Amino acid sequence: MQLEPLTLPRRPLHDDLVEHLRDLIVRGTLAPGSKVQEQALSDQFQVSRTPLREALRSLAAEGLVVLTPRRGATIAEITRRDLEEAFPILGALEALAGELACGNLTDDDIARARTLQAKLVQAHEAGDLANYSAANAALHKLILQAAANPLLSKMLKSLDGRVRRARYMVNISGARWAAAVAEHEVILSALEARDGRKLGQILKDHIANKLNALIGQIDG
Amino acid sequence: MQLEPLTLPRRPLHDDLVEHLRDLIVRGTLAPGSKVQEQALSDQFQVSRTPLREALRSLAAEGLVVLTPRRGATIAEITRRDLEEAFPILGALEALAGELACGNLTDDDIARARTLQAKLVQAHEAGDLANYSAANAALHKLILQAAANPLLSKMLKSLDGRVRRARYMVNISGARWAAAVAEHEVILSALEARDGRKLGQILKDHIANKLNALIGQIDG
DNA sequence: CCTATTAATTCTGTATACAAAATACAGATC
DNA sequence: GATCTGTATTTTGTATACAGAATTAATAGG
Numbered sequence: 001m002q003l004e005p006l007t008l009p010r011r012p013l014h015d016d017l018v019e020h021l022r023d024l025i026v027r028g029t030l031a032p033g034s035k036v037q038e039q040a041l042s043d044q045f046q047v048s049r050t051p052l053r054e055a056l057r058s059l060a061a062e063g064l065v066v067l068t069p070r071r072g073a074t075i076a077e078i079t080r081r082d083l084e085e086a087f088p089i090l091g092a093l094e095a096l097a098g099e100l101a102c103g104n105l106t107d108d109d110i111a112r113a114r115t116l117q118a119k120l121v122q123a124h125e126a127g128d129l130a131n132y133s134a135a136n137a138a139l140h141k142l143i144l145q146a147a148a149n150p151l152l153s154k155m156l157k158s159l160d161g162r163v164r165r166a167r168y169m170v171n172i173s174g175a176r177w178a179a180a181v182a183e184h185e186v187i188l189s190a191l192e193a194r195d196g197r198k199l200g201q202i203l204k205d206h207i208a209n210k211l212n213a214l215i216g217q218i219d220g
Numbered sequence: 221m222q223l224e225p226l227t228l229p230r231r232p233l234h235d236d237l238v239e240h241l242r243d244l245i246v247r248g249t250l251a252p253g254s255k256v257q258e259q260a261l262s263d264q265f266q267v268s269r270t271p272l273r274e275a276l277r278s279l280a281a282e283g284l285v286v287l288t289p290r291r292g293a294t295i296a297e298i299t300r301r302d303l304e305e306a307f308p309i310l311g312a313l314e315a316l317a318g319e320l321a322c323g324n325l326t327d328d329d330i331a332r333a334r335t336l337q338a339k340l341v342q343a344h345e346a347g348d349l350a351n352y353s354a355a356n357a358a359l360h361k362l363i364l365q366a367a368a369n370p371l372l373s374k375m376l377k378s379l380d381g382r383v384r385r386a387r388y389m390v391n392i393s394g395a396r397w398a399a400a401v402a403e404h405e406v407i408l409s410a411l412e413a414r415d416g417r418k419l420g421q422i423l424k425d426h427i428a429n430k431l432n433a434l435i436g437q438i439d440g
Numbered sequence: 441c442c443t444a445t446t447a448a449t450t451c452t453g454t455a456t457a458c459a460a461a462a463t464a465c466a467g468a469t470c
Numbered sequence: 471g472a473t474c475t476g477t478a479t480t481t482t483g484t485a486t487a488c489a490g491a492a493t494t495a496a497t498a499g500g
Contacts (some may be wrong), residue, residue, distance in 0.1 A: 088320065093312060290462065291481095443500080446494085451491085456485105459483085463478105
């Protein structure tokens with residue numbers, strides 16, 4: 001008899017390092033622009049430089065660290081220009097995800113989306129940012145799953161990692177929050193109508209508005 | 221007096237390896253699905269395993285190789301499903317590039333584009349695939365430069381690497397070639413009109429047609 | 441006291457070494 | 471003859487070692 005693979009927890013060290021470091025970077029613990037001393041970090045994590053260097057290469061591919069030959073690694077800065085470059089791409093890909101999702105959405109998906117939207121509104125009214133973010137993330141995940149394009153999911157996740165750091169730096173304004181909730185209502189209606197083109201356009205605008213809100217806070 | 225950095229040619233080995241390996245993979249010399257023995261490859265390139273492994277990590281991030289823990293690296297397969305996932309993304313991003321480009325195109329850019337289009341038509345009539353491809357690539361590059369979004373350029377380059385391998389496997393049909401030339405004429409007219417929305421839509425369709433042509437050849 | 445040059449130190453890039461896991465192989469058992 | 475089990479070999483994962491470049495400290499000269 002054949003047992004299930006059972007996913008034994010034996011994972012390479014550098015994979016753990018990638019996840020841990022990504023978390024530290026996205027959360028801002030490792031500050032943008034700061035130099036990464038390989039020796040220091042590998043000492044701190046109790047590993048040798050070899051797996052650490054491999055992890056840094058992965059993170060460099062994601063754009064979270066910058067590798068300069070013979071000069072080592074630094075945590076990638078996140079400039080206004082970076083955001084202005086990333087957000088239109090994010091918008092285009094979210095729009096694509098929306099369009100693709102509309103072709104696959106089941107009635108059950110839409111019902112779940114409506115439930116999440118209710119939670120989102122409720123969290124907003126309660127001023128509960130944590131639950132709002134959770135519902136928001138769940139909605140995005142639902143759309144991505146319906147889009148059924150793993151490569152698209154992966155690319156969006158990577159892009160999101162780049163810009164998420166900026167959101168950790170600023171706190172959402174009351175006006176922007178209310179506007180976002182309103183936009184989500186429109187998103188839901190397009191979703192329920194399975195109107196791919198409209199959903200795509202709305203998601204694109206939604207992302208563009210996010211960028212403007214962010215930029216307004218980062219520098220006048 | 222301070223001399224310019226002068227871009228000394230001292231590049232890390234793994235960067236060279238990345239480029240060389242990418243070339244071998246894209247051209248099909250390293251066949252999809254084949255296992256990559258670290259020792260064997262590092263012996264062949266006369267380097268140690270350390271830089272080779274770092275190069276493999278970079279290529280894994282690009283999606284050209286697949287790393288399985290404790291089981292090593294294999295050259296990524298390129299399935300019909302992979303193409304069906306990658307092309308819509310390629311289309312969305314090319315469309316975005318077109319839209320962005322329209323906002324920045326100078327008269328000189330448009331003049332150069334028209335010249336390239338003429339070369340493209342000429343090469344097609346002469347049956348000169350090499351020059352056609354060159355003109356085609358130059359046109360794409362022109363649009364990307366006008367789009368002025370380095371991140372977008374980088375992502376498109378990476379995506380292109382994924383699908384380019386498939387194009388090395390099949391040869392373009394006469395009908396598809398003629399259609400592509402016709403589509404390029406429409407692209408040019410949208411570009412001359414600086415009609416971003418239209419250009420985006422056309423580029424998207426153009427990519428979708430490419431996918432269909434490819435799929436038709438890979439399997440019926 | 442400041443600048444320029446040089447020496448010392450630190451850090452990266454690469455090679456090698458070793459441990460553990462995976463694979464291949466051989467013999468044993470049914 | 472096929473399958474299972476234990477051993478040998480190969481291969482990956484990680485650590486350490488060493489050479490050379492980059493940075494910093496130190497010293498000499500103005």
